[in-house]
Amino acid sequence: MNAIRDQFEEASRVLTSFMNGDGPAKTAEAVDLIVASIRAGGKVLSCGNGGSMCDAIHFAEEMTGRFRNDRKPLPALAIADPGHLTCVANDYGFEEVFSRSVQALGRSGDILLAISTSGNSVNVIRAAEAARKQQIKIVGLTGGDGGKLAALCDVEIRAPKSNYADRAQEIHIKVIHALILGIEAQVG
Numbered sequence: 663m664n665a666i667r668d669q670f671e672e673a674s675r676v677l678t679s680f681m682n683g684d685g686p687a688k689t690a691e692a693v694d695l696i697v698a699s700i701r702a703g704g705k706v707l708s709c710g711n712g713g714s715m716c717d718a719i720h721f722a723e724e725m726t727g728r729f730r731n732d733r734k735p736l737p738a739l740a741i742a743d744p745g746h747l748t749c750v751a752n753d754y755g756f757e758e759v760f761s762r763s764v765q766a767l768g769r770s771g772d773i774l775l776a777i778s779t780s781g782n783s784v785n786v787i788r789a790a791e792a793a794r795k796q797q798i799k800i801v802g803l804t805g806g807d808g809g810k811l812a813a814l815c816d817v818e819i820r821a822p823k824s825n826y827a828d829r830a831q832e833i834h835i836k837v838i839h840a841l842i843l844g845i846e847a848q849v850g
Contacts, residue, residue, distance in 0.1 A: 676829045677836070679822040689837055692801045692817045693844030699773045699799065700849050705737035707768055707798075709760040709789050710777030713831045715742055717777050717803070721838045729842045733850035739767065741789070760789035770797035778802070779821070779830040781809020790814040803837060805830030 696706060706725065708718035718740045725738035741747075741763040750759045764774060774793040778786045781804035790800050790811060802808075802815035805827065812818045821833035 672824075673829065673832055676822050676824055676833065680833050683822065685819060685821075685833070685837070686840075688817055688819045689840050690844065692819060693841055693848070695799055695801060695817055696773050696841065696845055697848045699771055700736060700845070702771050704769070704771040704773060705739065706773045706775055707739055707741060707764060707793075708775035708777065709741040709763075709786060710803075711783050711785065713828070714777040714779060714783075714786075714803075714834070715740070717831065717834050717838060718742065718775065720835070721775060721842070724838075724842050725845070729839070729846060731846070731850070733846055736845065736849065757784045757788055760785050761792040764789050764792040764796070764798065768793060768796050768798045772796075772798045774798050774800045776800055776802045776811060776815070777834060778809065778811050779805040779827040779834070781806060781811040781820075783811075787811055787814065803834045805833070 708721050710718045719742050722738040722740035725736040741760050747759045750762045774789060776786050776790050787810050793800050794814060799816045800814055802811050802818045804811055804818055805821040806823055808818055808820050819837050821830035
């Protein structure tokens with residue numbers, strides 16, 4: 663029982679640290695960037711690995727579907743098609759699975775939501791590099807020291823350092839929900 667309680671207390675400490683830092687302000691900055699893109703006819707592409715891919719999908723489905731209230735669908739697409747991922751991984755290498763979609767689907771003025779708990783996922787970094795070349799703004803959800811991804815982001819939202827990646831993922835899902843609420847308030 664104590665081990666379970668300890669998990670919740672640790673999660674609470676990490677969230678408190680995020681709240682006391684620049685996390686809320688960075689999240690609001692990201693909302694403004696995404697809203698400006700949508701108003702100009704842009705869309706959000708999202709990517710990540712493992713649990714971060716699940717978060718990328720979660721973001722896109724709540725944008726195109728709904729979050730808490732009915733509203734018009736908002737333009738978002740997770741780079742998560744299994745056929746695409748396995749084709750590109752086989753033909754070009756796993757490092758290119760997201761960048762190829764950014765090159766194919768991204769347009770100047772779009773947003774890339776790049777999610778990496780370490781900030782060092784090579785395929786996410788390559789997607790961000792491809793986005794930069796196409797004048798696509800990058801919102802990064804990172805953790806730890808932000809890794810290499812941090813330097814590529816227009817807005818980086820960093821989860822506080824923790825011993826485990828799942829703490830960053832817990833912050834990321836809260837950020838995703840806050841992003842959607844903020845976006846909906848302005849363009850939903």
